[in-house]
Amino acid sequence: MARFFQLKYQPAKVEMESALPQRPPNLCAGCPHRASYYAVNQALGDATAIYPTDIGCYTLGILPPLEAADFLLCMGSSVSSAGGFAKAQEEPVVAFIGDSTFFHSGITGLINAVHNEHNFILVILDNGTTAMTGQQPHPGIELTPEGRQPPKVDIESVVRGCGVDQVETVNPLHVDKTVAVLKQMLGDKQRPGVKVVISKSPCPLFERRVTGKKQKVVFQVTNECDMCRRCLDELGCPAFTYCEDEEECAFISIDEHLCSGCSVCKQICHAIKPKKKTA
Numbered sequence: 174m175a176r177f178f179q180l181k182y183q184p185a186k187v188e189m190e191s192a193l194p195q196r197p198p199n200l201c202a203g204c205p206h207r208a209s210y211y212a213v214n215q216a217l218g219d220a221t222a223i224y225p226t227d228i229g230c231y232t233l234g235i236l237p238p239l240e241a242a243d244f245l246l247c248m249g250s251s252v253s254s255a256g257g258f259a260k261a262q263e264e265p266v267v268a269f270i271g272d273s274t275f276f277h278s279g280i281t282g283l284i285n286a287v288h289n290e291h292n293f294i295l296v297i298l299d300n301g302t303t304a305m306t307g308q309q310p311h312p313g314i315e316l317t318p319e320g321r322q323p324p325k326v327d328i329e330s331v332v333r334g335c336g337v338d339q340v341e342t343v344n345p346l347h348v349d350k351t352v353a354v355l356k357q358m359l360g361d362k363q364r365p366g367v368k369v370v371i372s373k374s375p376c377p378l379f380e381r382r383v384t385g386k387k388q389k390v391v392f393q394v395t396n397e398c399d400m401c402r403r404c405l406d407e408l409g410c411p412a413f414t415y416c417e418d419e420e421e422c423a424f425i426s427i428d429e430h431l432c433s434g435c436s437v438c439k440q441i442c443h444a445i446k447p448k449k450k451t452a
């Protein structure tokens with residue numbers, strides 16, 4: 174670019190005192206997608222399912238401990254491939270697509286699935302933005318990064334307009350209710366066809382940046398913890414740290430600077446309690 178615009182360009186020199194620790198990619202602390210995947214895993218219990226997924230932050234649901242992604246081809250393929258998987262085999266099929274990708278290329282697959290009486294659950298992960306690529310607006314948003322409130326196309330109305338009559342909107346941060354809705358849909362063999370769960374809760378990074386939301390309450394692991402590791406092995410929020418003290422006794426703590434206060438961990442463990450953020 175510098176050559177094209179005939180500008181002088183000096184690459185920046187970056188000096189680091191020590192190497193940064195290596196870490197795998199992960200959904201952010203407090204990401205509602207983690208709560209949605211956790212709820213699907215809980216609703217299925219020991220049963221297995223096929224998870225077609227799509228393109229967005231939520232593709233990271235492929236990683237342990239969530240492991241809720243089996244197939245991804247291109248944008249919109251979660252919905253269209255779910256119909257194929259449901260026709261070809263007996264396992265339940267639970268497909269995932271984000272709000273932005275749904276508007277981009279999920280609607281055509283959904284109409285096709287309704288018309289052809291495909292039998293699967295589609296979870297639309299509605300975090301109110303196009304989070305992965307920079308928080309661009311899409312037709313379903315309530316607020317743009319510049320603070321504009323454009324006319325909003327309601328996802329539930331679009332889904333119903335495509336011919337789906339089994340639709341539920343949930344807040345994935347309300348864990349028990351979300352699990353109950355998913356269990357009911359998975360167990361309802363009397364009414365085949367496409368079922369849609371709209372899992373709606375804002376991206377915490379977008380919320381902080383655009384609405385200026387400040388986190389006052391975070392969560393901590395108290396001494397009631399019995400080291401069952403459920404928080405690590407089933408939820409895996411990156412705000413959790415597994416440590417060992419000088420006597421090599423293991424304990425789990427929450428980094429209050431990473432915790433977004435979503436409260437999902439508190440709903441699954443009696444030993445996790447709220448506390449006021451210190452700084």
Ligand code: SF4
Nearest residue numbers: 398399401402404442
């Ligand atoms: S914080 Fe709770 S879930 Fe995590 S290890 Fe302790 S008791 Fe288990």
Ligand code: SF4
Nearest residue numbers: 203410432433436438
């Ligand atoms: S409340 Fe729990 S799950 Fe939510 S961000 Fe904080 S540590 Fe993670």
